[in-house]
Amino acid sequence: xxxxxxxxxxxxxxxxxxxxxxxxxxxxxxxxxxxxxxxxxxxxxxxxxxxxxxxxxxxxxxxxxxxxxxxxxxxxxxxxxxxxxxxxxxxxxxxxxxxxxxxxxxxxxxxxxxxxxxxxxxxxxxxx
Amino acid sequence: xxxxxxxxxxxxxxxxxxxxxxxxxxxxxxxxxxxxxxxxxxxxxxxxxxxxxxxxxxxxxxxxxxxxxxxxxxxxxxxxxxxxxxxxxxxxxxxxxxxxxxxxxxxxxxxxxxxxxxxxxxxxxxxxxxxxxxxxxxxxxxxxxxxxxxxx
Numbered sequence: 001x002x003x004x005x006x007x008x009x010x011x012x013x014x015x016x017x018x019x020x021x022x023x024x025x026x027x028x029x030x031x032x033x034x035x036x037x038x039x040x041x042x043x044x045x046x047x048x049x050x051x052x053x054x055x056x057x058x059x060x061x062x063x064x065x066x067x068x069x070x071x072x073x074x075x076x077x078x079x080x081x082x083x084x085x086x087x088x089x090x091x092x093x094x095x096x097x098x099x100x101x102x103x104x105x106x107x108x109x110x111x112x113x114x115x116x117x118x119x120x121x122x123x124x125x126x127x128x
Numbered sequence: 129x130x131x132x133x134x135x136x137x138x139x140x141x142x143x144x145x146x147x148x149x150x151x152x153x154x155x156x157x158x159x160x161x162x163x164x165x166x167x168x169x170x171x172x173x174x175x176x177x178x179x180x181x182x183x184x185x186x187x188x189x190x191x192x193x194x195x196x197x198x199x200x201x202x203x204x205x206x207x208x209x210x211x212x213x214x215x216x217x218x219x220x221x222x223x224x225x226x227x228x229x230x231x232x233x234x235x236x237x238x239x240x241x242x243x244x245x246x247x248x249x250x251x252x253x254x255x256x257x258x259x260x261x262x263x264x265x266x267x268x269x270x271x272x273x274x275x276x277x278x279x280x
Contacts, residue, residue, distance in 0.1 A: 023162060023195075024161065024162065025161045026159055026160075027160055027161060027201070028160070028200075047163050047165055104276075105164075105166075114170045114190050114274060115190045115255060116166075116274050116275070117192070117279075118206075118277065119163075119278075120279070121280075
């Protein structure tokens with residue numbers, strides 16, 4: 001499993017676009033992997049002047065939740081901060097997989113805003 | 129004599145080159161990104177015994193601004209399925225979210241699930257929510273529901 005994860009990491013380093021400090025980046029990407037798993041690294045950012053809770057989730061092309069190893073998946077971000085998040089997914093036997101990786105704001109208890117923000121990047125992975 | 133002139137000209141040329149200007153480049157390579165800023169809450173008010181609506185008199189729409197730095201992004205809403213806060217005993221309700229946009233994206237009011245292509249820049253979304261109680265009335269107490277604004 002460690003070899004698979006390492007191979008996926010190498011694949012994402014070679015294929016994904018380098019990130020910058022935005023609310024979430026990259027928003028698009030193509031990943032190529034030699035193994036049955038692939039990885040995407042995203043960088044959520046808090047644009048507010050106050051701390052927020054952030055949840056990272058993975059969905060398929062039809063917005064159905066899918067299994068993924070997300071590290072970290074649930075954390076808080078200070079004002080203006082960003083953090084690197086690694087998402088490892090499986091091809092589940094397919095040659096190609098289209099996924100959405102979403103940064104979702106999680107309002108703190110007692111500070112409900114009535115609206116939640118969800119920013120989703122679209123990624124295509126090919127198994128070589 | 130002409131050798132002396134040549135030497136003087138050469139020295140002048142050298143001293144001018146010592147004072148020459150050079151450009152110092154600053155570069156940036158920005159990725160496309162999408163940022164959502166929730167600017168204000170919506171306010172639901174009673175519109176009959178079984179309806180809570182932000183468009184009713186006294187209510188207000190929620191406002192979110194979406195900043196995009198590239199083309200090809202789309203916005204939509206997900207209406208809540210239940211209240212996250214409601215008085216004990218509150219039954220099920222049916223929610224309907226709608227939005228309109230001004231700024232980089234101009235669109236009249238559309239159902240929340242509608243995907244709207246975003247212009248590059250700042251788009252201001254005005255979000256409304258309507259909740260209809262299923263076979264009941266809304267009793268007194270605090271209610272809260274969350275609309276999800278999506279940029280993809």
